[in-house]
Amino acid sequence: MVTIKLTNSKTHRKEVFEPLDPRHVRMYVCGPTVYDRAHLGNARPVVVFDVLYRLLRHVYGAEAVTYVRNFTDVDDKINAKAAETGRAIRDITDETIGWYHDDMDALGALRPNHEPRATEFIGAMIAMIEGLVAKGHAYAAEGHVLFRVRSYADYGALSGRSVDDMIAGARVEVAPFKEDPMDFVLWKPSEAGVPGWESPWGYGRPGWHIECSAMAYELLGESFDIHGGGLDLQFPHHENEIAQSACAHDHGSFAQVWLHNEMLLVEGKKMSKSLGNFFTVRDLLAQGYPGEVIRFVLLSTHYRKPMDWTAEKAREAERHLQLFWSMTAQVAAGAVDQRVIDALSDDLNTAQALSVLHQLYTEGDATTLAATMDFLGFVGGDRAYWVEEDKAVRARLEPYAEALAQAREQAMQTKDFSNVDALKVMLISAGAEVRMSKGSVEVLPTPDFDPVKLEALK
Known part of the structure; x- marks a missing residue:
């Protein structure tokens, strides 16, 4: 037990x-x-x-x-x-x-x-x-x-x-x-x-x-x-x-x-109508925040600590869910990861439980990830939506993969890899993963990928 x-x-x-x-x-x-x-x-x-x-x-x-x-x-x-x-x-x-x-x-x-x-x-x-x-x-x-x-x-x-x-x-x-x-x-x-x-x-x-x-x-x-x-x-x-x-x-x-x-803050301040930062759940849903994103943000902070809702946290949550759903959309659920049960059994450590989802994604364990997401309540949305969102993110990275491949091809001739290194640093800083093999170049989003940072670094 x-x-x-x-x-x-x-x-x-x-x-x-x-x-x-x-x-x-x-x-x-x-x-x-x-x-x-x-x-x-x-x-x-x-x-x-x-x-x-x-x-x-x-x-x-x-x-x-x-x-x-x-x-x-x-x-x-x-x-x-x-x-x-x-x-x-x-x-x-x-x-x-x-x-x-x-x-x-x-x-x-x-x-x-x-x-x-x-x-x-x-x-x-x-x-x-x-x-x-x-x-x-x-x-x-x-x-x-x-x-x-x-x-x-x-x-x-x-x-x-x-x-x-x-x-x-x-x-x-x-x-x-x-x-x-x-x-x-x-x-x-x-x-x-x-x-x-x-x-x-x-x-x-x-x-x-x-x-x-x-x-x-x-x-x-x-x-x-x-x-x-x-x-x-x-x-x-x-x-x-x-x-x-x-x-x-x-x-x-x-x-x-x-x-x-504990209580909830919005961008570091107490939520109140006088500050203009008061909103209902329906307001957020109407603004296009999927319910899973709201849930993810709420669970990212331990229940006994004040929870600060920020637009940045919501963006991060959406990026994570895009990847998780993309991996699990076509698989049958396996067993719930015991690490999540252990985290929740320790005074409802939901932040630790969410970190296990990241580990499962990194490990490529799609069936366990699917079951664990279901267990944590990420079950009610349109999975096709998340798959399409993930495809859109990956499509945004394709030009960078092509540019990196061209830079590497040029560097092989000039022996100057400074442009290749600069591109890699920029992509990694924005949370992308760069995979370079002898025959291919791939740029993939990680749970920490932020397209806003990518645009700012250009």
């Missing part, structure tokens, strides 16, 4: 992953609030945890792994969009979920086993809140129900801060009906025209944090193996999930392992 090691955000240590039940490995990942297109930052956890899902299926068997990722379809942002557009909320959420599926499918992400919508689990949320109130961990006030944070002694363990430190260092909503500034909303009243459900505390809707706790419990049980999401969710969302779940279920420990991916 392969040994998987993961860095647990709760313990801050890399630990051997030991599922509660190897016959049923369970993972929950926080999904999107469905009111608009998913941006590139939203896509990073999808791709990261898709790779983990693939690894778990490989190690434990596809039937032994349950992956849950939710849709938050009740939220003030959704209500605001409905009010602004005059459209029905369900129409907006259905459309947005469709967009999300299309975009994540384009990135090669497998669909989770379950994709629960929050509105389908309102009854479970109300039941959990009732239990928390009965145990003294929550209280009703002015149509709201709030979680009593200080009733849970371990609050703050995930983020590593005490409650008093959080109050001192954070902007906390202080409502007059709160017993403590850190207490958070489990249920809130809904005014006319806003979605709501009848409850013991009046007509209202759930707070954000209770949604994931209720859905995780219903689909995975009191205790499960892995909970994942972006680092921005660690506090307060995940901290609150732990508190309310641990208090609701006396015998459960909620998630055993917590994994958080």
Whole structure:
């Protein structure tokens, strides 16, 4: 059995992953609030945890792994969009979920086993809140129900801060009906025209944090193996999930392992609309970036490090994929390279896994490369596209091969090989491979070939 090691955000240590039940490995990942297109930052956890899902299926068997990722379809942002557009909320959420599926499918992400919508689990949320109130961990006030944070002694363990430190260092909503500034909303009243459900505390809707706790419990049980999401969710969302779940279920420990991916930058800067560097996955696809390219760039940086999207990285990714697909387009897949399994088993070292693809290409092992690319999720695109792109690149290099052959023929007569050497240096500097035999001259692209550099060196 392969040994998987993961860095647990709760313990801050890399630990051997030991599922509660190897016959049923369970993972929950926080999904999107469905009111608009998913941006590139939203896509990073999808791709990261898709790779983990693939690894778990490989190690434990596809039937032994349950992956849950939710849709938050009740939220003030959704209500605001409905009010602004005059459209029905369900129409907006259905459309947005469709967009999300299309975009994540384009990135090669497998669909989770379950994709629960929050509105389908309102009854479970109300039941959990009732239990928390009965145990003294929550209280009703002015149509709201709030979680009593200080009733849970371990609050703050995930983020590593005490409650008093959080109050001192954070902007906390202080409502007059709160017993403590850190207490958070489990249920809130809904005014006319806003979605709501009848409850013991009046007509209202759930707070954000209770949604994931209720859905995780219903689909995975009191205790499960892995909970994942972006680092921005660690506090307060995940901290609150732990508190309310641990208090609701006396015998459960909620998630055993917590994994958080770091944030995304664009050309070295935080992505924001004010900087003009904010874009959705659909924007990139519309600009002509294939989904495989986006996936390759996202996986080129370890999930626990900030990921910087750059146009140069995208160009490099496309060049690599052109060569890989060209080699594998006409072959049957063999076995997944064990070096990739080993890399991913070491805290999801996706950058190392991608480097194995380069090695397989260099080794000329097309069948293993094909299987390994499939395993890593590079399966959804049009392979013919990549073959044609590779042919186009090779066609651009043909004149240089001819020029090099002519220079060598002239050098054989003059015994002056300076022009030959200069051409070779130029081509190699641009990432091309020069093969010269007695009867032929070939100039081939490598994964590092950059036609922009070639033009600049002319």
